[in-house]
Amino acid sequence: MKKNLITSATAVLVLTVLLGVAYPLVMTGIAQVAFPTRASGDTRLIAKDTKGNPRYFAPRPSQTGYNPNATFFSNRGPNQASAEFFYRDQLRDYLKLNGPYTPGLTAARVPNDAVETSGSGVDPHISTANALIQANRVAAVRKLPLARVKTLIGENTDGRSLGVLGEPGVNTTTLNQALDR
Numbered sequence: 675m676k677k678n679l680i681t682s683a684t685a686v687l688v689l690t691v692l693l694g695v696a697y698p699l700v701m702t703g704i705a706q707v708a709f710p711t712r713a714s715g716d717t718r719l720i721a722k723d724t725k726g727n728p729r730y731f732a733p734r735p736s737q738t739g740y741n742p743n744a745t746f747f748s749n750r751g752p753n754q755a756s757a758e759f760f761y762r763d764q765l766r767d768y769l770k771l772n773g774p775y776t777p778g779l780t781a782a783r784v785p786n787d788a789v790e791t792s793g794s795g796v797d798p799h800i801s802t803a804n805a806l807i808q809a810n811r812v813a814a815v816r817k818l819p820l821a822r823v824k825t826l827i828g829e830n831t832d833g834r835s836l837g838v839l840g841e842p843g844v845n846t847t848t849l850n851q852a853l854d855r
Contacts, residue, residue, distance in 0.1 A: 718847050719847075720740070720742045720798060721733035721740050721792075721797060721798040721846060726767070728815045729812065729816055730846075731812060731849050731850055731853075733846040734788070734792045734800060735764050735789065737791045740795070747791060747794070747795065748791045761789050761790070765781055765789050769781065779807065785801045787801050798847040799832065799846070802827070802843075804844070823853075830845050830848045830849040831843065831845075
């Protein structure tokens with residue numbers, strides 16, 4: 675029994691040092707060399723709250739109020755009562771903001787990312803479908819040609835990671851900055 679306890683304690687210590695200290699330090703070092711801007715905290719990767727301002731593209735809803743110092747996901751399950759109310763309210767607000775500018779916009783046509791939070795709560799990326807719906811509003815409110823707004827969407831769309839992973843995403847932070855220029 676004593677031998678098993680010593681072996682177990684040794685395994686915990688070794689794995690703690692390897693996986694809790696050495697591995698994170700190595701990954702941080704690699705990230706600093708390979709991606710120096712992103713590894714140090716690129717502000718283009720943080721969503722900005724547009725507070726329903728119709729002049730800007732809205733990012734996904736945030737559980738944290740878009741606070742990068744306290745990122746976390748909502749942890750809402752499909753059977754949780756508060757989830758029903760949260761999603762209902764998000765959908766209502768999205769339709770109220772974009773419906774007048776997109777004829778025929780119904781709840782069934784609203785992309786999931788328009789009402790669901792991201793994993794971090796500060797992800798600036800939205801789907802292309804979401805951006806194209808919002809483009810009608812932004813173009814009308816800013817009195818810009820819709821074609822110009824769609825061009826800016828294309829210029830601020832990030833492709834799939836490594837060319838195959840995930841879906842393309844429109845970065846609302848850089849897109850809104852481009853609109854202001």
